[in-house]
Amino acid sequence: MSFNMTTAPAEVTTDDAESPQRRQSSAGGRHFARFSGVYVLIGFIVVYALWVPETFLTRITLQSILGDQAITGIITIGVVIGLAAGVFDLSFASNISLSGIICGVLIINHGWPIPAAIAVAIFSGVVVGLVNAFFVVKIGINSIVVTLGTSSLLAAVTSWLTNGTYLTGFPKGFTNIAIPKPLGIPILAVMLAVIALIGWYVLEHSPLGRRLQATGLGPEAARLAGVNTARMTVFALLAIAVTSSIAGVLIAAKINSATPDVGAAYLLPVIAGAMLGTTQIKPGRFSIAGTVLAIFLLATGVKGLQLAGGGQAWITSAFNGAALLLAVTFAALGERNVGGFWRRFRLRRRVSETASSETAESTR
Amino acid sequence: MSFNMTTAPAEVTTDDAESPQRRQSSAGGRHFARFSGVYVLIGFIVVYALWVPETFLTRITLQSILGDQAITGIITIGVVIGLAAGVFDLSFASNISLSGIICGVLIINHGWPIPAAIAVAIFSGVVVGLVNAFFVVKIGINSIVVTLGTSSLLAAVTSWLTNGTYLTGFPKGFTNIAIPKPLGIPILAVMLAVIALIGWYVLEHSPLGRRLQATGLGPEAARLAGVNTARMTVFALLAIAVTSSIAGVLIAAKINSATPDVGAAYLLPVIAGAMLGTTQIKPGRFSIAGTVLAIFLLATGVKGLQLAGGGQAWITSAFNGAALLLAVTFAALGERNVGGFWRRFRLRRRVSETASSETAESTR
Amino acid sequence: NSDGASDGATGSSTAPSTGSSGPAATALAALKPYLDDNPSLDLTPLTAKPASGKKITYVSCALAACNDWADTLKEGAAKLGWTVKIVNGGNTPDVITSTWTSIAQNPGDAVIANSLLPDSAIADQLDTLKSKKIPVIELNGPNIPGGAVIAKLGSDEQNRLEGKILADWVISDSDGKGKAAYFNEPSYPDLKAPQEGFTGELKKVCPDCSSETQTFSAADIGKAVPSQVVSYVQSHPDVTYIVFPVGDATAGVPQALAAAGLTDKVKLLTGRSGSLSITAIGSGGQAAATVGASGIPQYMSLDLLAHYWQDGKVAESQPLGILHLVTKDNAPANGKVFSIPDYQNQYYKAWLIS
Amino acid sequence: MSQSSVGLSLRGMSKSFPGQRALAGVDLDILPGTVHALLGANGSGKSTLIKILAGYHSPDPGSTAYLNGEPLTLGSATAAHRAGLRFVHQDLGLIPDLNVIDNLALGSEYAGKWWLSGRREAAAARELVQMLMDGVDVRRPVRELSPAQKTILAIARTLRGTSSAAGLLVLDEPTATLPAHEVDVLFEVVRRVQATGTPVLYVTHRLDEVFQIADTVSVLRDGRHVFSSAVNQTTQRELVTHIAGRPLDELYPAPPTSAGAVLLTARGVSGRGVRDLDLDLHAGEILGVAGLDGSGRDELNRLLFGQQLPFAGQITIAGTPVTLGQPPASISAGVGYLPADRRLHSATPYMTLTENVTLPDLPSPSLRWISLRAEQRDVRTWLKRLEVSPAAPERQFSTLSGGNQQKTVLARWLRRGSRVLLLDEPTQGVDVGGKQAIYNALGQAARGGAALLITSSDAEELAEICATVLVMRDGRITARLSGPTLTTDAIVSASLTEGTPA
Numbered sequence A, B: 001m002s003f004n005m006t007t008a009p010a011e012v013t014t015d016d017a018e019s020p021q022r023r024q025s026s027a028g029g030r031h032f033a034r035f036s037g038v039y040v041l042i043g044f045i046v047v048y049a050l051w052v053p054e055t056f057l058t059r060i061t062l063q064s065i066l067g068d069q070a071i072t073g074i075i076t077i078g079v080v081i082g083l084a085a086g087v088f089d090l091s092f093a094s095n096i097s098l099s100g101i102i103c104g105v106l107i108i109n110h111g112w113p114i115p116a117a118i119a120v121a122i123f124s125g126v127v128v129g130l131v132n133a134f135f136v137v138k139i140g141i142n143s144i145v146v147t148l149g150t151s152s153l154l155a156a157v158t159s160w161l162t163n164g165t166y167l168t169g170f171p172k173g174f175t176n177i178a179i180p181k182p183l184g185i186p187i188l189a190v191m192l193a194v195i196a197l198i199g200w201y202v203l204e205h206s207p208l209g210r211r212l213q214a215t216g217l218g219p220e221a222a223r224l225a226g227v228n229t230a231r232m233t234v235f236a237l238l239a240i241a242v243t244s245s246i247a248g249v250l251i252a253a254k255i256n257s258a259t260p261d262v263g264a265a266y267l268l269p270v271i272a273g274a275m276l277g278t279t280q281i282k283p284g285r286f287s288i289a290g291t292v293l294a295i296f297l298l299a300t301g302v303k304g305l306q307l308a309g310g311g312q313a314w315i316t317s318a319f320n321g322a323a324l325l326l327a328v329t330f331a332a333l334g335e336r337n338v339g340g341f342w343r344r345f346r347l348r349r350r351v352s353e354t355a356s357s358e359t360a361e362s363t364r
Numbered sequence C: 001n002s003d004g005a006s007d008g009a010t011g012s013s014t015a016p017s018t019g020s021s022g023p024a025a026t027a028l029a030a031l032k033p034y035l036d037d038n039p040s041l042d043l044t045p046l047t048a049k050p051a052s053g054k055k056i057t058y059v060s061c062a063l064a065a066c067n068d069w070a071d072t073l074k075e076g077a078a079k080l081g082w083t084v085k086i087v088n089g090g091n092t093p094d095v096i097t098s099t100w101t102s103i104a105q106n107p108g109d110a111v112i113a114n115s116l117l118p119d120s121a122i123a124d125q126l127d128t129l130k131s132k133k134i135p136v137i138e139l140n141g142p143n144i145p146g147g148a149v150i151a152k153l154g155s156d157e158q159n160r161l162e163g164k165i166l167a168d169w170v171i172s173d174s175d176g177k178g179k180a181a182y183f184n185e186p187s188y189p190d191l192k193a194p195q196e197g198f199t200g201e202l203k204k205v206c207p208d209c210s211s212e213t214q215t216f217s218a219a220d221i222g223k224a225v226p227s228q229v230v231s232y233v234q235s236h237p238d239v240t241y242i243v244f245p246v247g248d249a250t251a252g253v254p255q256a257l258a259a260a261g262l263t264d265k266v267k268l269l270t271g272r273s274g275s276l277s278i279t280a281i282g283s284g285g286q287a288a289a290t291v292g293a294s295g296i297p298q299y300m301s302l303d304l305l306a307h308y309w310q311d312g313k314v315a316e317s318q319p320l321g322i323l324h325l326v327t328k329d330n331a332p333a334n335g336k337v338f339s340i341p342d343y344q345n346q347y348y349k350a351w352l353i354s
Numbered sequence D: 001m002s003q004s005s006v007g008l009s010l011r012g013m014s015k016s017f018p019g020q021r022a023l024a025g026v027d028l029d030i031l032p033g034t035v036h037a038l039l040g041a042n043g044s045g046k047s048t049l050i051k052i053l054a055g056y057h058s059p060d061p062g063s064t065a066y067l068n069g070e071p072l073t074l075g076s077a078t079a080a081h082r083a084g085l086r087f088v089h090q091d092l093g094l095i096p097d098l099n100v101i102d103n104l105a106l107g108s109e110y111a112g113k114w115w116l117s118g119r120r121e122a123a124a125a126r127e128l129v130q131m132l133m134d135g136v137d138v139r140r141p142v143r144e145l146s147p148a149q150k151t152i153l154a155i156a157r158t159l160r161g162t163s164s165a166a167g168l169l170v171l172d173e174p175t176a177t178l179p180a181h182e183v184d185v186l187f188e189v190v191r192r193v194q195a196t197g198t199p200v201l202y203v204t205h206r207l208d209e210v211f212q213i214a215d216t217v218s219v220l221r222d223g224r225h226v227f228s229s230a231v232n233q234t235t236q237r238e239l240v241t242h243i244a245g246r247p248l249d250e251l252y253p254a255p256p257t258s259a260g261a262v263l264l265t266a267r268g269v270s271g272r273g274v275r276d277l278d279l280d281l282h283a284g285e286i287l288g289v290a291g292l293d294g295s296g297r298d299e300l301n302r303l304l305f306g307q308q309l310p311f312a313g314q315i316t317i318a319g320t321p322v323t324l325g326q327p328p329a330s331i332s333a334g335v336g337y338l339p340a341d342r343r344l345h346s347a348t349p350y351m352t353l354t355e356n357v358t359l360p361d362l363p364s365p366s367l368r369w370i371s372l373r374a375e376q377r378d379v380r381t382w383l384k385r386l387e388v389s390p391a392a393p394e395r396q397f398s399t400l401s402g403g404n405q406q407k408t409v410l411a412r413w414l415r416r417g418s419r420v421l422l423l424d425e426p427t428q429g430v431d432v433g434g435k436q437a438i439y440n441a442l443g444q445a446a447r448g449g450a451a452l453l454i455t456s457s458d459a460e461e462l463a464e465i466c467a468t469v470l471v472m473r474d475g476r477i478t479a480r481l482s483g484p485t486l487t488t489d490a491i492v493s494a495s496l497t498e499g500t501p502a
């Protein structure tokens, strides 16, 4: 049993072969689909620039979009690397909380030196990753089930460590981690850029990344071809766990407090970002650029709405839901002729078009 | 992209096959795996009966286990039917809240007759199911993504409907729905039994259920065998949405209040129950009996802990996590009868025993 | 001693230079009692030493506050020779009601509960408790005493007062011209009263003040809430006070305001505050906070039970916890929450134990 | 060590699955520079042996293997790969969603070690593929390639880094989906590998291939090694006897001769790969369709059945037009379809045999009670009739050997009593005995009044079991062969030559 984002056998029909000519003809649609997020992002910027120019077109807005979403972005990159390898880790939220709490307990309660506490916090991520990996790889349990279980356990550990309370009052040395703005760019955004670059290199331009993706797309075949899929799975789980731990430290530094359930707030945005990211740049595949684009697309939309006066909790919630559905729909409609995720259900648009290769199902 | 619980090539090794002859020899391990939940349940009962006999072995405890998990059970059955058809619906939690709120707004604020309000609440579930189905079937988006989006939208609707507040003061006629105890059995448990029976019949003993399962396990092959997979997907999404709406009404009646986020608390227990259920009775497949067993297994464990005085929040959380991991691990080990973990011991202990059929991966 | 404390607290920043009448002066006067560092507990002594050996069931919850509670409760109970059993209330309605069923079955001698559901959800269980003559004390939660419930701490009345104190501080600080944004989390029913208290007081006392209500979601605390506040401040330059009913909900808000360079533009106020807010006040990220005196509700609960068992009833009017207003002038340096000096011994004396 | 010092020697290879002994003490020696054919009925353990070598399964204790005198660690894919063992598995082991470049590089090396540049990788991949096939865009996902292209790709992958004599090349039924001329390309590749001194283990069900390519032949039966010989010292007849465990009767039944009323007509059907096709299919007829890869043969049945939506045309079943592109409509009109792709299209691997067999013919209405016991009893008789082994209705489909899976899917449509059977490659990967069972079942269905349309890349099979064979080229029917003109050679030459529409 495993969660397989991209390779459900059902959807791999052989019907989708397309001829080179066809490629040309649908290039417009495909291009639009691949970059629909960019267009929507530009659209947002234009709309908000006209609507609330005095607040939207400011340095503060730019900085706050960059800075606020940086941590979400960092976590999402870890999660996307996992998804690419066919691993769906739900424990990242508890992991974030745990790592922050460890910083809190060690630094605030026990007065540890900051680097040592951070090292322990990140090491806790390694341990969580290995525990997850034990159950997924050694016992052979689906990663969703395992991480659902471990996230309960982690929540227990966190709440036991803190008796459920907030820890606050970090020394300046710790909170300063999140504050600098070199060249006016929030340091967290710089960290995101670095982690995204590493993620992009590893996932998309290194043999390791190809093996990770092969493990996600066809574990059996990958294993038969000599890929050490077990090791890839372990790596993926570690990547998520470690980025989450880093994020936990950064959150604690940023909000100057360690709270036992701060991670939960990231569950939805991270998953939404990862999913939306698969519709962009390299549709149907997990890509770092698509992920980062998705994160900032959502962030800009929400920020503009807030500035335009729609700050009520339900407006944000409605926006996030609608943005996800719309972006994915655009991607699906534009992408239909190419394959990837959306292959299975195509709308019957142009029956006369001889090159169309729709499967019959889509006619219903 | 599809969520495929049971058919991922990666982790379903084909080593699990067994023939009637073999059955005899490995019957112990297999049987244990299939019914590991039953044994764990019996274990709980024995432990608690010895530990806290005066409170655990009482009619009230039994009634409360039956009655209190009934709603969770009802939702889980809907979710399991969806999962069996390859649909993972995350919007059920918001759906629960919405349906309760609709009852609250119509009955308390607008004084509607109770049956009419309940009909509207359940009809709202139908609408949610159809909206989900539109995106999943017509546009062709993965159900997790769609329902992540719609759950945000539903949360917005709920919070807009109520301006986020809490409604209380239902008339007796409404709250009485959840109160009766025919023959001492809480009425909600009776409802669960009825819904479970219907679910069992439909999923496991009717052509419809067969087609649902075929859709979940291999949509393209199912389509070529004449299954209207689009219709099955719609049905599955409706089943989840309607059971969630019913649950929303029952919760409102039971707690005599409608709150905008009551559903969220069910997300984890329901998913955990559904996952744990796949390890029982018919391992690797979704079964109603396995689901019900899983729900009551978790319920009994938690109840006993409460009675025994494990009052800290983290203990419950740890219990839930550990129970999920342990049960799934037992199931995985017993089912493979082979598997990763024991293989090494086995090889060392009884090299002569030829029955072992471990996968290569696990020897590393 | 109360005069001295309040003078010291209000001397510099909280007392703008206005005449002795007008909204600001009215508000300032109303604030006085809550700036007192050592308010009187006003305890009624028992007539005899309370019976020992009582068993109390404490229903906890997953929130930080609920767990915090248990230790102090145990400490006071131990002095009385009572024992406390902690029961985790759970978070789904199913489990909460289930917990109450277990409690009704085996309640000990009294129940103290952090309740998350209205009493109507657990009416059966409360009836059972009533028939067993088990007193129940509830903390927070949307309930009014009656039936088995002999008293309720953190009542709507107290919550409303908390909102009113924050409003008074805004009025006095702004010299009667404050524009405030009140961020509420509407799905928590017991947060309705503080909001009413806040807006009601503003409307009643200060015609030139205004407040607008925003909503936030508890699920967004520490993540989206800070940026929501920043955006709000950006797009509402005339608003100078940001009010949250719960201190812990502002995790990250002072830092976000600082990062956006908005710290000087607005003042942050919180109700029901903990060390997070006290620390923020100390470091200049927050202006004021109301806190409940720590330990008092637990001891108050025990006191109520002791009286109940001795006199067969409790006083008609429900006691309020002791509220305190913390500003940068009286913020404790160590970030510790406000507590009344030596309150334990005051209670022990009233309970006729040393 | 007593083993021969060069080549691969296997000793006492055993493997038990729960409930099944797949291999029982097989000893086998494969000499360097030879092509060693491994034959055996479906389920005799060929693939299992290969998967053990590949490290996919662990063998039972006591199994040993030596490669060039060195003991080989069994059960570790990495060790196998490191030792130079290369495999083309029965299901090819490609990842459909990855492109040709990535599939080629899986498990071995990319051109770049640290930085993968798309252009450089594409060039390297193109170079490798070019020797074997032309005109494949290496950036295309493998899912979009034809079966033959996929097979060649899988072979090409093994060639990466096997230029030394050290390893072993294993091909598990590589020709099952290959048309004749592609087989020649493959053989050329095999000979090239052989010339380097690398031994080749070659699994097939096509006996003529043994005589074309192999030096040595071994036969497995029920997991035991029952026969080995130099190829030039044996005969097809002898091999068949060893495979089946008994001498077999004539393999092919005579094609049915009496054709009845028209059951299926297609008029002007155009779709992807097929242009303006007219066709009549009669009751009691077995109509064959031959053609090269890309001729439209592969798409014909998909269009007729409705797996793919035709752009134009009309299809009637027994005089009634059916809705195009709707499998359920076709099925209820009495059509059954056996797709070529067993893993994805013809069955649901993780359901039981019973569930797979009854899926298209569940009772109606759709809420009627299904008695599992009665259902299994019924399915068991059908499994027995088609000699599915084991005839265990409760078993999971995916655990059957390839040939038995094929027979099970056939049972599905025969049980339904379909009037029209559209069959793609019905005996692909089926052993001699199994083929006989399938041919007999098909003949019986035809005699019972069903109309059968069979597409196959096996010209001899078509020539033998069909009364009429249509040959397709460029999406059209270019020849119609029957009676004395219907021979294997005629089919092959008609496939290759330009013809006039028939």
Ligand SMILES: Nc1ncnc2c1ncn2[C@@H]1O[C@H](COP(=O)(O)OP(=O)(O)OP(=O)(O)O)[C@@H](O)[C@H]1O
Pocket (backbone or CB within 6 Å): B013, B014, B015, B016, B017, B018, D017, D018, D020, D021, D022, D040, D041, D042, D043, D044, D045, D046, D047, D048, D049, D090, D389, D399, D400, D401, D402, D403, D404, D429, D431
């Ligand atoms: N994973 C498995 N679990 C259980 N039984 C298996 C498994 N794999 C193979 N078998 C059984 O082992 C036996 C040998 O199978 P194998 O695939 O090796 O046959 P084969 O000779 O390759 O047949 P074919 O020619 O049909 O491909 C068969 O009876 C098969 O059902």
Ligand SMILES: Nc1ncnc2c1ncn2[C@@H]1O[C@H](COP(=O)(O)OP(=O)(O)OP(=O)(O)O)[C@@H](O)[C@H]1O
Pocket (backbone or CB within 6 Å): D205, D206, D207, D208, D209, D236, D237, D240, D247, D248, D249, D250, D251, D432, D435, D458, D459, D460, D461
């Ligand atoms: N039962 C049998 N008894 C005697 N000879 C047989 C029997 N079955 C097949 N043969 C002969 O063995 C040869 C091989 O048969 P088989 O079905 O394996 O075809 P093949 O060699 O695989 O050819 P192709 O691959 O073209 O189908 C044929 O010449 C056939 O006549």
Ligand SMILES: [Mg+2]
Pocket (backbone or CB within 6 Å): D046, D047, D048, D090, D172, D401, D402
């Ligand atoms: Mg095989």
Ligand SMILES: [Mg+2]
Pocket (backbone or CB within 6 Å): D205, D206, D207, D458, D460, D461
């Ligand atoms: Mg042949």
